[in-house]
Amino acid sequence: MPLVAHLKELRDRLVKSLIVVFVVFLGLYFLAGDLYMILARPLEILLPEGGQLIATGVASPFFVPLKLTIVLAIFISVPYLLHQIWGFIAPALYKHERKVAIPLFISSVLLFYAGVAFVYFVVLPLVFGFFTSVGPEDINLMPDIGNVLDFCLKLFFAFGLAFEIPIATFLMVRAGIVTTEALASKRPYIFVSCFVVGMLVTPPDVVSQSILAVPMWLLFELGLVFSRLIPKKSIEEAAEAE
Template identity: 45%
Template sequence: MADDQQMPGASDTFISHLVELRNRIMKASAAIIVVFLCLMPWAASIYDALAQPMMAALPAGSKMIATGVITPFLIPVKVTLLVAFIIALPWVLYQAWAFVAPGLYAHEKKLIAPLVISSSLLFVAGVAFCYFLVFGVVFKFVNDFAPASVSVAPDIDSYFGFVMTMFLAFGLTFEVPIVVIVLVRMGLVSVEKLKEIRPYVIVGAFIIAAVVTPPDIMSQMLLAVPLCLLYEVGLWIAPLFVRVTQAPEETA
């Protein structure tokens, strides 16, 4: 009988959590949509900004091509939607934080908030590093390597796919310190063990760079070297983070 009396309360709590989650998702989605609609008049200019590294590497007067019927419209819309998501990201993260924060202890809030904020900033930093530095090197190498008998005119759909792949690769690469910190904080592996496997991490970084980037040594170095450096940053910060976010019973 006691279980039957408790069930309605538990069900109400579960439904209230679902309603709260729905409201948070709707608020986050609304922010993205509003920013997207505000940016839509400049969708073509936003795509031009994304294409600028490639256009700078092409011969003067060259342009990209669009082979699909609606591709000249669809690709700028996709790019604008992604930009809108990045602009609205602080509000989206706040909604996620507001949903989970009431159920966290004080030491857990110290653990989650810095990770959410720093991981977002690191991902954006990786995308910016790729756009402002790596693309210039990669596109110049590709176009300089092209035979004189070939007219380089990239398709905007293929270019968009390549750019998104590179953005994702460098964004995830810049998350390495977060991965190291989480592994150490959860007790899955010690800092000393991570230092022991450092040579394997370096080899793995160059293998990943060789797979993801074009086959020139410079672009591979631009991915592998930051990955190794960020791994070292994670090893340095992890012990500090563990001490700051310890629960009272762990400290005792």
């Protein structure tokens, strides 16, 4: 296909993706308030007596749920968005590359969703429980709804990306950038790096940092296991055959 045809196809797929995101957004918009309360539920049930969620901005009651609805619309549309990306790049791949790419696409989506679910059901209750228990007794805790949303989204994306570590490890090994033996020999450095990343992207407490760092390290080990399942030689042979 000529370059113009590729650009036209890319434009059509972008338009389709935007339409799907917009349709999902419209379906969620009327539930925006309820969706926010579901998001804030792990914090709301841990607030001490007299504590409550507040809005410090005049427009916050409107824009905060709206922001959450937009993010959720994109989040729910991810499978379709990846399908459009796959439809655009698949014709340029060899047969053996498509066999590897399809499981990687599916597993990357599932791992990202797993990371978000892990945050909501495990991380948020622990983190909120820590912060609501360490404050002075004479201070009423009244979190701002905008700050709560930004905090949750930060954790969602941090853990969602962290759960992609097995995919990244697999791709680096398969591409020949690094070997499984070299990665395995650097386990101590990677373990420390996981805690450094946890320190940078989570609240400044040991519990939150460990909740991110330990799964990151375990996911790295999982990526090494997957990388050893398919010998590199077989992939090279398949490429040469095609």
